[in-house]
Amino acid sequence: MLLKGRTAIVYGASGAVGGAVAKAYAREGARVFLAARNREGLEAVAAEIAAAGGRAEVAPVDATDHDAVEAHLQAIVAKAGPVKLMFNAVAVDDTQGQKLIDMPRDKFIAPIITGMKTWFSTGTANARHMAANGGGVIVGISANAAREAYDIMGGFGVAMGAIEHFLRHLAVENGPAGVRCVCVRSPGSPDAPGVREAFLLHAREEGITLEEAERRAGERTPLRQLTPLAQIADVAVLLSSDLAASMTATVANATGGAQVD
Numbered sequence: 453m454l455l456k457g458r459t460a461i462v463y464g465a466s467g468a469v470g471g472a473v474a475k476a477y478a479r480e481g482a483r484v485f486l487a488a489r490n491r492e493g494l495e496a497v498a499a500e501i502a503a504a505g506g507r508a509e510v511a512p513v514d515a516t517d518h519d520a521v522e523a524h525l526q527a528i529v530a531k532a533g534p535v536k537l538m539f540n541a542v543a544v545d546d547t548q549g550q551k552l553i554d555m556p557r558d559k560f561i562a563p564i565i566t567g568m569k570t571w572f573s574t575g576t577a578n579a580r581h582m583a584a585n586g587g588g589v590i591v592g593i594s595a596n597a598a599r600e601a602y603d604i605m606g607g608f609g610v611a612m613g614a615i616e617h618f619l620r621h622l623a624v625e626n627g628p629a630g631v632r633c634v635c636v637r638s639p640g641s642p643d644a645p646g647v648r649e650a651f652l653l654h655a656r657e658e659g660i661t662l663e664e665a666e667r668r669a670g671e672r673t674p675l676r677q678l679t680p681l682a683q684i685a686d687v688a689v690l691l692s693s694d695l696a697a698s699m700t701a702t703v704a705n706a707t708g709g710a711q712v713d
Contacts, residue, residue, distance in 0.1 A: 454693035456481030460537035461528060463515050463574050466493025468644040468681060469593055470541035471500075476685035477692070478506030482537060485511045485528050515542045515570040518577075525577050534585035537692050538578040540592050542570040546608040548650055549657070555606055563611040571618050579626045579633070587630020589692045592619050593684070594637050594703065596711055604657055616703055623701035632700040634691045639673065639707040641681045642666050674709035 460477050464470035465486035471493075478484050478501040486494040486508055494510040501508035513524040528535060546563035547555075575590060582588030594616050596602075597609030616635050623633035640650065655665035670677045687706045690696055705713050 453479075453481030454689055454695065455537065458482045458536040459485070459528070459532045459534065460539070460692075461485045461487055461511075461525070461535055461574075461578070462539045462541065463487045463513075463570070464541035464543060465497055466490040467541055467543060468646065469638075469641075469684065470539070471497040472681040472685040473539050473541060473688045474508065475501055475504070475506070476682075476689050477537065477539070478508055479504065480689050480693070482507075483532055484508045485532070487511050487513050487515070487524065488542075489514050515540070515574055516566065518569075518573040521573040521577050525581060529581065534588075535578060535581060536588040538574065538582075538588070538590045539688060539692075540571060540574050540590075542566075542574075543646065544570075544608065544611045546606055546611060548606050548608060549604055550606060551604055552606070560607040563607045564614055567611040567615050568618065571615055575618065575622050575633075579622055579631050582631045583626050583629035587632075590619070590622065590631065590633045591688050591691055592616070592633075592635040593688075594635050596637065596639055596707055598637065598703075599711060620701045627700055632696075634696070634699055634701075635703045636684060636687050636691065636706050637703050637711070638684050639669070639678050639710040641684055642670075642678050643681050669710075672710060673707065674712075677708060678710075679706050679708050 460482040462470050462474040465474045466488040474484050491512050498508040498510050513520050544563035544567040547559045594612040598612035598616050619633045619635050652662050655662045
């Protein structure tokens with residue numbers, strides 16, 4: 453087990469990506485605290501983890517509320533000891549389907565504000581805690597749009613780019629205290645509901661079916677497929693483990709070669 457005995461917080465654990473990572477962390481031996489606003493969704497993920505023999509506890513929090521995140525973290529520490537792993541999969545609530553010249557400013561900027569609020573609150577709180585307690589690993593999720601421009605993406609790509617660069621800054625500042633900060637870049641897993649909705653928007657724009665849009669996207673990668681959620685979660689486990697001890701201030705390309713580094 454790559455993460456045995458470590459305490460982890462997964463923010464956005466009621467969603468598809470957060471839930472997949474939480475289950476992978478638990479599978480690898482971590483004690484996982486599932487965080488999000490939706491308790492019902494968290495309870496469902498916790499039940500799956502328990503059924504598989506893992507350890508997970510539900511600890512709801514609004515990740516945009518800085519003070520609430522701090523109090524939530526301290527409550528977990530009091531219960532389970534130092535937190536060593538953190539994954540943030542909180543949705544940025546972006547709106548796609550319009551060109552920038554047609555999009556209201558508030559719609560464009562909303563995902564950037566949401567992304568930076570959640571990341572500043574969760575990232576700084578956990579980095580501060582980890583730095584004072586022997587180090588740890590902070591992991592995020594981004595998308596191809598962080599680096600490559602696409603049509604009708606609204607503020608999503610800008611938000612993803614901001615998240616990646618925020619993690620670089622956090623890594624440089626806290627690396628001397630043993631805190632690693634890394635990011636997984638996903639091409640958009642077709643088995644994630646939010647990704648399917650985005651594909652549907654783009655399919656309508658191109659006048660093709662959802663299945664055709666997904667097939668075309670997969671065919672554009674060297675591996676001829678889009679990366680499923682389980683493989684994204686496995687990359688998060690690898691980055692969180694000691695096998696990646698020399699990796700920080702970087703992005704792991706899990707796009708199946710959709711973007712060539």
